[in-house]
Amino acid sequence: MAGGNNGTRRQRPNILITGTPGTGKSTTASALAEATNFKHICVGDLVKEKNLHDGWDDQFESYIINEDLVCDELEDIMVGGGNIVDYHGCDFFPERWFDAVVVLQTENSVLYDRLTRRGYSGTKLSNNIECEIFQVMLEEANDSYKEEIVVALQSNTLQDIDNNVARLKERIESWRP
Numbered sequence: 001m002a003g004g005n006n007g008t009r010r011q012r013p014n015i016l017i018t019g020t021p022g023t024g025k026s027t028t029a030s031a032l033a034e035a036t037n038f039k040h041i042c043v044g045d046l047v048k049e050k051n052l053h054d055g056w057d058d059q060f061e062s063y064i065i066n067e068d069l070v071c072d073e074l075e076d077i078m079v080g081g082g083n084i085v086d087y088h089g090c091d092f093f094p095e096r097w098f099d100a101v102v103v104l105q106t107e108n109s110v111l112y113d114r115l116t117r118r119g120y121s122g123t124k125l126s127n128n129i130e131c132e133i134f135q136v137m138l139e140e141a142n143d144s145y146k147e148e149i150v151v152a153l154q155s156n157t158l159q160d161i162d163n164n165v166a167r168l169k170e171r172i173e174s175w176r177p
C-alpha cells in the first residue's frame, strides 16, 4: 500500500464505496453525491470512457483494468477531496486518498436476483455470489485500510439505501481536516 495518510490537508473528505457488483455502490454513491454536492466517480465507467484498461477479458466478461492508469488519472482529483469513488475493489488505490471506506453487503438471495436481472449467468454469476458469501470485499478493505475508517453497511432494501446515505452524509458533514 503506497503512502501514509496525509488526508489532513484536504478540506473535504474522500469516500470510497466498495462491495461486490450489484450491492448498490453506484446507486448509493450517486445519491450521496447529490445529497452532499460531492463528485461521484464511478471507476468502471471511467475505465471505459478513458480507455484505462488492457483489453477485454473473455473469461471474466469485463475489461482488464489498468490500475496504474486509473491511479494516475485520479491523483489530482483526489488531492482536493470532495469525491465519492465507487469500485468493486480497493487494494490498488493509495491508502492516503480515503477518509472512509464503505463496504456494501447484500444477502445472497437478494444479490442473486439483482445480478440475474442484470443479465449475469454462469461463472460470472457464481463468481460474484461467492465473492459476497466469502466477504472478499470486506476482507480486502480491512487488509488495505485502517480499521477505524472501514465500515460495512447492509444494502438489501431501498430503505437501507436511504439510511446509508443519511448516515454517510452526517459523517461527511461532521468530518474535520
Ligand SMILES: Nc1ncnc2c1ncn2[C@@H]1O[C@H](COP(=O)(O)OP(=O)(O)O)[C@@H](O)[C@H]1O
Binding pocket: 019, 020, 021, 022, 023, 024, 025, 026, 027, 028, 114, 155, 156, 157, 158, 159, 160, 161
Ligand atoms: N439496497 C438496495 N435495495 C434495492 N435495490 C437495490 C439496492 N441496491 C441496489 N439496488 C438495485 O440493484 C441494481 C444494482 O445496483 P447498482 O447500484 O448498480 O450496484 P453496483 O454499483 O454495486 O453494481 C440496480 O438496479 C439498483 O437499483
